[in-house]
Amino acid sequence: MMSVVTDSSSGLEAALSQAAKLLAEQPRLAEAQTDEILKLLPEQPNALLLNALAKAKQGKLASAELALKRLARLRPQWYAVHLELGQLYRLMGLGDKAMAALRESVALKPDSPKAWLAIADIHSANGDSAAADAAYAMQLRHSDSNPRLLAAAAAMCENAVPVAERSLKDYLQENPTDVAAIRMLAEVAARLGRDQDAELLLERCLELSPGFNFARQNYAYILNRNNSFAKVLEQTEILLGADPRNMSYRNLKAVALGKIGDFDAAIALYQEVLAEHPGYSRIWHSYGHTLKTAGRTDEAVTAYRRSISIEPHYGEAYWSLANLKTFVFTDEDVIAMQAQLDRGELAAEDRFHFDFALGKALEDRRDYERSFHHYDNGNGLRKSLIQYSADRNTLKLRQNQRLFDAEFFQKRSGFGVTDADPIFILGMPRAGSTLLEQILSSHSQVEGTMELPDIISVTKDLYRRQSDTSAGTYYPMLPAMSAEQAAVYGRRYIENTRIQRRTEAPFFIDKMPNNYAHIALIRLMLPNAKIIDARRHPLACCFSNFKQHFARGQNFSYSLDDMGRYYRDYVELMAHFDEALPGSIHRVHYENMVEDTENEVRRLLAYCGLPFEDGCLRFFENNRPVRTASSEQVRRPIYKEGVDHWRHFETWLGPLKDVLGPVLEQYPEAPVFLKTAVQHQRKGE
Numbered sequence: 180m181m182s183v184v185t186d187s188s189s190g191l192e193a194a195l196s197q198a199a200k201l202l203a204e205q206p207r208l209a210e211a212q213t214d215e216i217l218k219l220l221p222e223q224p225n226a227l228l229l230n231a232l233a234k235a236k237q238g239k240l241a242s243a244e245l246a247l248k249r250l251a252r253l254r255p256q257w258y259a260v261h262l263e264l265g266q267l268y269r270l271m272g273l274g275d276k277a278m279a280a281l282r283e284s285v286a287l288k289p290d291s292p293k294a295w296l297a298i299a300d301i302h303s304a305n306g307d308s309a310a311a312d313a314a315y316a317m318q319l320r321h322s323d324s325n326p327r328l329l330a331a332a333a334a335m336c337e338n339a340v341p342v343a344e345r346s347l348k349d350y351l352q353e354n355p356t357d358v359a360a361i362r363m364l365a366e367v368a369a370r371l372g373r374d375q376d377a378e379l380l381l382e383r384c385l386e387l388s389p390g391f392n393f394a395r396q397n398y399a400y401i402l403n404r405n406n407s408f409a410k411v412l413e414q415t416e417i418l419l420g421a422d423p424r425n426m427s428y429r430n431l432k433a434v435a436l437g438k439i440g441d442f443d444a445a446i447a448l449y450q451e452v453l454a455e456h457p458g459y460s461r462i463w464h465s466y467g468h469t470l471k472t473a474g475r476t477d478e479a480v481t482a483y484r485r486s487i488s489i490e491p492h493y494g495e496a497y498w499s500l501a502n503l504k505t506f507v508f509t510d511e512d513v514i515a516m517q518a519q520l521d522r523g524e525l526a527a528e529d530r531f532h533f534d535f536a537l538g539k540a541l542e543d544r545r546d547y548e549r550s551f552h553h554y555d556n557g558n559g560l561r562k563s564l565i566q567y568s569a570d571r572n573t574l575k576l577r578q579n580q581r582l583f584d585a586e587f588f589q590k591r592s593g594f595g596v597t598d599a600d601p602i603f604i605l606g607m608p609r610a611g612s613t614l615l616e617q618i619l620s621s622h623s624q625v626e627g628t629m630e631l632p633d634i635i636s637v638t639k640d641l642y643r644r645q646s647d648t649s650a651g652t653y654y655p656m657l658p659a660m661s662a663e664q665a666a667v668y669g670r671r672y673i674e675n676t677r678i679q680r681r682t683e684a685p686f687f688i689d690k691m692p693n694n695y696a697h698i699a700l701i702r703l704m705l706p707n708a709k710i711i712d713a714r715r716h717p718l719a720c721c722f723s724n725f726k727q728h729f730a731r732g733q734n735f736s737y738s739l740d741d742m743g744r745y746y747r748d749y750v751e752l753m754a755h756f757d758e759a760l761p762g763s764i765h766r767v768h769y770e771n772m773v774e775d776t777e778n779e780v781r782r783l784l785a786y787c788g789l790p791f792e793d794g795c796l797r798f799f800e801n802n803r804p805v806r807t808a809s810s811e812q813v814r815r816p817i818y819k820e821g822v823d824h825w826r827h828f829e830t831w832l833g834p835l836k837d838v839l840g841p842v843l844e845q846y847p848e849a850p851v852f853l854k855t856a857v858q859h860q861r862k863g864e
Contacts, residue, residue: 191216191223198229206236224254232263240271258288265297269426272456275489277301290321303396304427305461312366331363340370358388362397369401375643377401392421399431403438406632409678411435426456434465439678440628442473460490467499476503492519494532498728501539508540516540531560535728542726547827554726555831558737567734569744575652576696576748580755582654583699588760591703594662596669599707601676602688602787605695607749608733609723610715611769614798614817616690618780621798622789626684630691633675637668637704638697657699669704686787693732695749698756702763709787712753715769717746717843721835722825743838750842754849768847773817 194216201209210233216226231246247264254260261284268277278301284294299314313336320332327350334343347364354360365380381398384391399414415432422428429452436445449466456462467482480503486496497516500506508516516537519525525533534557541550602619604612620627641653680687692713694701701708715723721743724736735745756764765786772779780795794801825832836843841850 191220195225195229198226198233202229202233202236206233209233210237222253224250224257227253228260228263231267235267235270240267243267244271256287258284258291258294261287262291262294262297265294268458269297269301269456271458272453273458274301274305274456274460275458277458285317292318292321295321300427301459303400304430304456305459307461312370315366325359328360328363331360335363335367335370340367343367344371356387358384358391358394361387362391362394365394365397365401369397369404374401374405375639378405378407392418396427396431399428403431403435406438406636408435408438412439424455426452426459426462430462430465433469437465437469437472440681442469445469446473458489460486460493460496463489464493464496464499467496471499471503476505479503480506491515492522492525492529494519494525494529494536497536498532501536502728507543508536513537513540527560527564531557532728533557534560535726538726542827545827551828551831557728558725561728562737562741565734565737567737567741569735569741571651572735572745573748575654576752578652578654579696579699579752582658583759584755585759587658587699588702591662591665593706594660594665595702595704595706596666596673597707598669598673598705599709600673600686601705601708602686602711603694603701603708604688604690604711604713605692605698606713606753607715607720607724607746608692608729608736609727610692610713610720611767611772612690612692612713614769614772615711615713615767615783616688617798617801618783618795619688619787621794621801622784622792623794624684624686624789625787626680626682626687628676628679628687628689631676631679631689632691633672634689634691634694634697634701636675637672637700641700654699657703660703665703668700672704686789695753698760698764702760710764711783711786712764712766713769714766714847716822716825717743717839717846718829718832718835719769719822719825721746721839722828722832725835739832739835740838743835746839747842750849757849770822770847773822776817 194212198209198212198216201212210230213226213230213233216223217230220226227246227250231243231250234240234243234246244264244267247260247267250257251260251264261280265277265280265284268274268280271277278298281294281298281301285291285298288294295314295318299311299318302311302314316332316335320329320336327346331343331346331350334340334346344364344367347360347367351357351360351364361380361384365377365384368374368377368380378398378401381394381401384394385398388394395414395418399411399418402408402410402414412432412435415428415435418428419425419432429448433445433448433452436442436448446466446469449462449469453459453462453466463482463486467479467486470476470479470482480500483496483499486493490496497512500508500512516533520530520533520537534553538550538554538557541547541553544550602625604615604619606612616627619625638653641656645653645656647655676687676689695712698710701710714720721739724733724742725739727736729736735741753764753766765783767779767783777796781791784791784795844850
């Protein structure tokens with residue numbers, strides 16, 4: 180119920196009370212009642228507020244807005260007016276106006292849980308999970324009367340997450356079924372990156388309280404982060420059953436539909452949401468991604484442009500235009516991006532996105548020096564915001580080589596499941612893997628899917644199950660894995676990836692590039708799966724990564740030095756597997772595919788045990804969805820101009836050349852020193 184301004188007239192209070200009671204079920208009568216009050220007292224604040232709410236309940240949104248704006252002028256310090264105006268703007272789909280009004284409300288009354296919840300919901304619907312978490316923490320802080328939970332919520336608001344964790348665990352020792360505390364502990368786990376723990380806590384929360392929809396929404400978000408998209412859809416259906424028009428629930432469902440490849444349904448749902456709520460830039464942005472993946476490029480551009488028109492400082496929308504690769508910015512776009520970068524208050528995330536986008540715009544204009552300057556700035560800022568250790572990556576891959584040699588695989592012959600469905604394309608990002616996927620998926624017996632997260636999910640499960648995590652990897656778990664366990668994981672992979680398949684084709688592609696670090700696991704689980712290593716010239720590949728901003732992961736790519744070391748480690752590990760698993764991995768050099776496409780395609784199909792089909796040479800006619808940065812490029816015939824494009828930037832690539840050393844000089848062969856290193860690793864030297 181709204182806050183009430185005191186009035187001395189008992190008759191007036193009775194009339195207002197009656198109008199308030201009518202509001203929920205009979206808003207038309209509530210409006211009539213307050214109209215009568217306002218004839219006598221035109222500026223009576225409670226009557227004006229109730230009148231506006233009654234109009235809104237009947238769908239008279241413009242009239243309600245006029246009434247609330249008038250009241251805000253009369254009573255600018257009354258927090259409830261701004262709260263209701265914010266809620267009205269949410270109904271009208273005017274996200275920026277809603278947020279401004281709600282911010283004004285909490286400025287006047289910082290302990291309003293209803294306002295903080297509305298702010299959190301807007302951030303959540305708009306895809307800004309960090310801001311949503313912070314607002315939800317404020318809502319918790321001001322809505323729970325339990326002093327111990329209040330203290331934990333306050334710690335979370337101040338980002339003292341370990342303090343909140345200790346407090347909540349102590350509390351739950353004494354109160355193990357307090358669902359509010361369990362949900363808060365799940366949020367703590369999510370903030371600490373322990374998503375599996377968060378998932379289990381929320382499952383327990385819903386087991387105790389199935390109607391706790393706030394926890395169910397959290398659960399759906401965690402499932403999405405954990406790549407359990409079928410479960411996300413189950414949870415959003417439950418949520419929508421209780422609140423069918425909820426924008427956040429529908430947006431999350433659209434995201435999950437896109438992740439499983441049901442793009443028509445995702446697009447239809449985005450269109451439905453945006454028709455009702457057209458003022459949310461981040462939803463337009465997500466809609467643009469889905470259109471892009473479905474090959475509807477012109478519509479994707481329009482959606483990204485709409486996102487920018489609503490939120491001009493939203494750098495990621497500009498980067499999404501740049502990331503179409505075939506898109507060319509106008510001079511006006513360049514001026515607008517530079518103007519945003521000149522703003523002192525621009526957030527770091529927006530800033531590096533603008534730098535990457537401007538790098539692309541200037542590269543298209545052949546202004547290579549300024550282009551590199553922006554790429555370098557964007558990478559430097561992005562690197563400052565993440566944690567990555569090239570030394571740790573090297574140690575992990577060396578551990579991989581020590582553990583998984585030829586003898587390891589010989590002793591485990593017959594492990595796993597016999598299914599030969601998956602074709603893994605792996606290696607470095609930006610090495611031509613999307614082109615290989617497009618070629619193979621143009622074959623009648625092969626279905627293209629996406630960069631599937633399922634192998635990574637298995638590695639996380641193995642890591643979580645080991646008693647000693649000091650090694651920093653799951654690798655020590657594999658020597659102890661039984662044939663039965665390998666088969667369980669293999670069957671789980673086949674079953675979990677089934678949701679991504681839309682045809683009856685006997686084979687499908689998993690194009691996650693980072694799976695090169697998990698070849699041993701793949702061989703144990705799925706010994707009949709095909710493995711293709713997509714390789715590209717070191718400077719072409721590394722610089723292509725350097726000018727690419729990845730939505731997540733690939734943290735090695737934001738420094739020329741880290742990039743060169745990562746490429747070297749990758750080449751070394753693949754040289755090891757060439758010896759440990761001779762003939763098992765098929766390598767395709769991008770330059771060879773461009774230069775002699777037909778012969779390379781024939782070699783590729785022969786390795787996969789597939790007959791040659793002409794359609795594989797006309798891959799650019801394949802209109803399947805493509806979910807990577809190269810989506811627009813592989814919808815065109817092969818062009819040779821991109822092979823040596825990196826040479827325009829060679830002046831600034833000295834640090835990369837120095838780190839690559841013999842890997843660059845002896846490309847496409849693996850340097851002798853790497854093969855020697857492999858032998859030393861095997862001997863444990």
